Amino acid sequence: MQFWKLFITALMPVLKVLLITALGAFLALDRFNVLRDTARKHLNTLVYYVFTPALVCSILTKTITFKNLVMLWFMPLNILLTFIVGAALGWLFMKITKAPNHMYGLVLGCCAAGNLGNLPLIIMPTVCKGSNSPFGAVDLCYKKGMGYASLSMAIGNIYIWTFVYNIVRLYSSNKTLDNNSTLEKDSVKNSTEDLSETVDDHENQLQIETTFPHERAKLPKLAKIVKTLVEKLNLKVLLAPATVGSIVGLVMGGITPFRKLFVGDDAPLRVLEDSTSMVGDAAIPAVTLLVGANLLKGLKGSGMKVPLLLGILVVRYIALPMLGVCIVKGAIHFGLINHDPLYQFMLLLQYALPPAISISTITQLFGAGETECSIIMLATYACAAVSLTLWSTFFMWLVL
Known part of the structure; x- marks a missing residue:
């Protein structure tokens, strides 16, 4: 009986996601003509630049304090492990199946990055507010659960736009490897240009050192180093709006003087926090509708091989x-994690989520595997209805 109650509790948030996703798919049909390409583009822009940063900022401001951050130190490490382990499993699977090189970036990204933001933000409040909630008082559970989910989204965004972004970028740049002659010519040309640039750099450096032996051109060196770091790290992508919103929320919630200004009934600037929260409330339904609309592309089919799809499902x-x-x-056994069942449930849930929706944005950015990505998303999110429910039920049983 207890298992059945846990199953129902785990099923409710998944059903909620499926219903809103189905609505998004229907609105994207030609017959309704609501979430067409242009509408999805504009709504996605609003979600990316406005709704999601506002949601993460408001929740982190209200729920995360400096003390909480110290207690939750294991979560960033846990999320990093989900990326590393998922990517390792995906790489092993690709080597075994001898998959084509142009699919490596997409498959590795889907195996590594889970939907660490949107789904937990839907699952946690539904689990807490259910009549059979196993995690105690509704208000306290909701407050802690949304804090855990928001922090998960913040950290996940940073990892996705550094780890997965660069994996897809790396393999998308090699997607034309079949044209060997062109590549060989480009390689020779690039090597010659690189060699010429290197010789010029050495000559310039020798001239500088001869002319200014005491200064040794420290400023040009520093400028080159800074420029190289900016290009390699791609700070514009790393500091995505959701990441900026996370940083602002952590500062406002974690630093006591700022918290007193924005949080609480007596806070002088509470209207700003309330307004941000109101805007952020639109993020979850908008994102879920977009998921349904984008998954509709997967129904059109592609040339993607079934074994690749099955491999991603097995890994995730x-x-x-x-x-x-x-x-x-193991972390619980060695005392690395506190004994809060809801926190342990959140850590476990991070390993069982479907691929992150941001992967489709990254593939569109590089023009690599967009159709295949739609197929993967359709299959993984369809299977998540069963998988996520069963794993959530098991996780609840395990931590209680």
Whole structure:
């Protein structure tokens, strides 16, 4: 009986996601002509630049304090492990199946990055507000659960736009490897240009050192280093709006003087926090509608091979959650994690989520595997209805 109650509790948030996703898919149909390409583009822009940063900022401001951040130190490490373990499993699978090189970036990204933001933000409040909630008082559970989910989204965004972004960029740049002659010519040309640039750099450096032996051109060197770091790290992409919103929320919530200004009934600037929260409330339904509209592309089909799709499903819904249980239980055994069941549930849940929606944005950015990405998203999110429910039920049973 207890297992059945846990199953119902785990099923409710998944059903909620499915219903809103189905609505998004229907609105994207030609017959309704609501979420067409232009509408999706504008709504996605609003979600990316306005709704999501506002949501993360408002929740982190209200729920995260400096003390909480110290207590939750394991979450960034846990999320990093989900990326590393998922990417390792995906790479092993690709080597075994001898998949084409142009699919490496997409498959590795889907295996590594889970939907660490939107789904937890839907699942946690539904689990807490359910009549059979196993996590205690509704208000306290909701407050802690939304804090955990928001922090998960903040950290996940940083990892996605550094780790996954660069993986897809790396392999998308090599997607034309079949044209060997062109590549060889380009390689020779680039090598010659690089050699020429290197010779010029050495000559310039020799001239500078001869002319200014005491200064040794420290400023030009520093400028080159800074320029190289900016280009390599791609700070514009790293500091995505959701990441900026996370930083602002952590500052406002974690630093006591700022918290007193913005949070609480007596806070002089509470209207700013209330307004941000109101705008952020639109993020979850808007994102879920977009998921349904974008998944509709997957119904059109592509040339993607079935074994690749099955491999991603096995990695994300079988291998990764099983290893996640071992990692989290091991951390509990060694006293690295506090004994809050809701926090442990959140850590376990991070291993069982479907691929991040941001991957489709990244593939569109590089023009690599957009159709295949739609197929992957359609299949993984359809299977998540069963997988996520079963794993959530098991995780609840495990931590209680």
